[in-house]
Amino acid sequence: MAKQWFKDSVVYQIYPMSFQDSNNDGIGDLTGIKQRLHYIQNLGADVIWLNPIYVSPNKDNGYDIADYKNINSNYGTMQDFEELLQQAHQLNLKIMMDLVVNHTSDQHEWFKESRTSQTNQYADYYIWKDPVNGHEPNNWLAAFGGSAWTYVPERKQYYLHIFAESQPDLNWENPEVREAVFDIERFWLNKGVDGFRMDVINLISKPDSLPDVPAPVTSGTTMDFVADGHRLNEFLQQMNDEVLSKYDTITVGEMPGATPDDAIKYTGLNSHELNMVFQFEHVALSPNPDVRIGKWHDEPVKLVELKQSLNRWQTSLDGKGWNSLYWNNHDQPRAVSRFGNDSKEFRDVSAKMLATTLHMLQGTPYIYEGEELGMTNGHFTKLAQYEDIESLNFYDELVNQKHLVTSETMLKYLANLSRDNARTPMQWNTEVNAGFSTATPWYAPNNNYPEINAQKSLSDKSSVFYHYKKLIALRHDSEVIRYGNFEPIDCDDDQVYAYRRHYEGQTILVLSNFTDKTISRDYQQLNADELLINNYTDDQGKTLRPYESKVYLFKK
Template sequence: MKKNWWKESVVYQIYPKSFNDSNGDGIGDINGIIEKLDYLKELGVNVLWISPMLESPQDDNGYDISDYRRIYKDYGTMEDYEKLLEEAHRREIKVLMDLVVNHTSDEHQWFLESKKSKDNPYRDYYIWKNPVNGKEPNNWGGVFGGSAWEYDDETQMYYLHLFSKKQPDLNWENEKVRQEVYDMMKFWCDKGIDGFRMDVISMISKDQSFPEGKVGSGLYGDFGPYCVHGPRVHEFLKEMNREVLSKYDIMTVGETSGVTIEEAQKYAGENSGELNMVFQFEHVEDASQHVEFGKWTTARYDFKAFKKTMIKWQEQLQGKAWNSLFLGNHDQPRSVSRFGNDNPAYRETSAKMLATCLHMMQGTPYVYQGEELGMTNVYFDKLEDYRDIESIQYYTELTDSGLMDPDYMMKCLMLRSRDNARTPMQWNDSEQAGFTKGQPWIKVNPNYKEINAKSQLADPDSIFHYYQKLIRIRKEKDIVVYGEFEPLYREDDQIFAYIRRLGEERLLTVCNFSEHPAEMEIPEEFTKARCLISNLERKSFEGKIVLKPYEAFVLYK
């Protein structure tokens, strides 16, 4: 297998609004990130993916960009960003930019021009359609609820927005649009960034016949079959690679919701000429997704379905394409609350277990800010505490239409809202968790007194130090990055275990995903193996053993 620096890296995702506020305005900023680079260096990560920091009205927290070449004023200046790159590089940390080019903000200059008239030179930068029988061009619903079309009185036509109405979709069929995007990407690569995480990149190509979507339980049709992995998406990405990506030594990861194994190989195959890797979401769109209202449910995840999916991606991409490994990000609930157990009795043990399971697999691991501390869901119980556009719009749509009881919908938000991951980073036990000296843009999780970086840095047995050790093992042992993957106990209800093999080396990872003891037999080939890391004390690692709740360990031979 070909060796690459991005295969050997560990990525840390920063949500800038919530990471660290250096000037007391309640919003995280670039200088705040610079202040914490030594913390990140100590953790051992060597790539930062920073969610969008470009000029934006912040309708969707920066995923609605109004100027691709300016830094958002509340985050700082271009000089601050250049200093961030310089300071990160000085510590041998690379920086990925979040590339949002499926759509822009409706306040972007291109869209302001596009709206002016049907013959404006920028009209064709976006997707405009005439009304059909006085209504929307088709029945597609937007990701954040409501219709995917917005009527414009000025030109009496509809524009497409797969997300918020303030996020009009770019028309990638237009060669000028593609050239604008490639020029902008070169601008940032020439500044010295180290790669791109590409937001909803699998949606840039649309079926140009714009057919009606299938209506499920909701009010609108599904655009998925016509906009996700659309007809020209691979053609566009190959062009992007030729024009930009192949000219720089950078890392690329595409957000490709709904991706299949076959599609992933097209996007991120070793010689596909597109991207280095993709994010697939099958493991976080778990069995509880097959309910009436998508992710809005209080159902617990299905461990066996989760394990089956994780194993599938390990086995079927092996030697063909590269995996991204993650359990949480800015769009997902906190991983320890979702896949582990955030009850104080089990939070630390289960957070370490989840990290062990993920970091010993083949692929590039992603740590979402605060995950290395075992930060939990915030469980807001009042709608006014939420800031997330998706949470608020779905609450309104589903309760106003009578499709869901308001009390039940609040419980769904407590478990599933994206705001669970967006509460401020918990740095210490001072007011506002040391995130800001002002009033934070979103409330701090009240458990910051118990869960914070300062106390964990001082405790050698903390989750932080456990992550640090896992990352160090990955850097020291090629088998963790390049070894072949072989699952054990496929059908077990509690245990997730697998072997990695590289030449004569062997690695066994064992994890109990439940709060009950679990029996297993250690494979004979690991007799007299060395324990590299474990989250609980154990005298013997041979023969028949009983795993304690959420126990995890890694043996090496």
């Protein structure tokens, strides 16, 4: 297997708005990130992925970009960014930018011009369609609720927005749009950034003639219908040929609805497009049985289904592509709350178990800020506690407009899955606002910050933080962890996730108990040469205590 630096790396994701406020305005900023670089270096990560820091009206927390070549003043200046980049590189930390080019903000100059007439310079930068019988051009629904079309009287046409009304989709069929995007990429790569995470990049090629989505029509079926269009390979290959291949980059494409075959097509080891994809399969498990309600539910994920998903990606991409490995990010609830157990009794051990399970797989691991502390969901109980546009829109649609669920039920769904769970401020210490800011934060910290914070974790060698640190060090030191082939074990076991990795005569055995019960399994672990890591202070061999996870090494 070819050894490329992104395969040897661990990525630490920063949501700038919530990471560290340095000027006490309640909003995280670039100088705050700069102040915490040594913390990330101490953890052992190699790459920092920054969520969008560009000029934006923040209707979708930065994923609605109004100017791709300037820094949002809430976060600082271009000089602040350049200093951050320089200091990160001095610490051997790479910087990966978030690139959002399926859509822009409706405040971008391109769109403000485009909406004025059908004949201006930017008229075809977006997807405009005439009304059909006085209504929307088709039945597509937006990912954040409602129609995917908005009418503009000046043009007497509708524009497409797969997400919010304030996020019009770019027209990638227009070669001028593609060249404008490539120019943006060159701008940042020439500054020295090390790559891009590309937001919903598999939506950029829309179906010919934009036909109706077959029933039942939901926001989810619309996105799946739009995804992986017939020109996506062409567009990504052109991007690689004209820009990415000229630099030594890490690239990951967020691709909702992608299958392993899709990933191989766009990121395969023999392709010339991207390095890896973010797929959604394992974080989209247990959808609501009522398709009209979509992803919203409060059911726990079934382990057998979780293993089926992760195993399929591991075996399908083995030797053909490269996986991104993640439990959570800025769009997903906290991992320990969703896949583990965030009770006081089991939070610590189950957070370590999840970390071990993921970091021993083949691929590049991604750690979302606070995950290394075992940060939990917010456990909000009131609608007023939510800020996220997706959560608020769907509450209004499902409760107030369509009356599909009660307010009480929807609040349970939001408590389980809302993106706001991941966006509470980073918990640094026990001081006011968790040490994030002395001013009132843009979003209230999780109430449990006095118990869960970086200061406390760094002072306790048995903390979740040091478990992550050890996992990263093991990956850096071990080729079997980085490159080993994947072998699933007992796929129908609904209590234990077990698998092996093999490389050049060495094998590791990974055992993770996903329950709060003590159980027993025998995979010849007593014959191992070494116990590499576990999340209890001793090893009881065949016994697996609640949420116990351990990794054994078998040498030649």
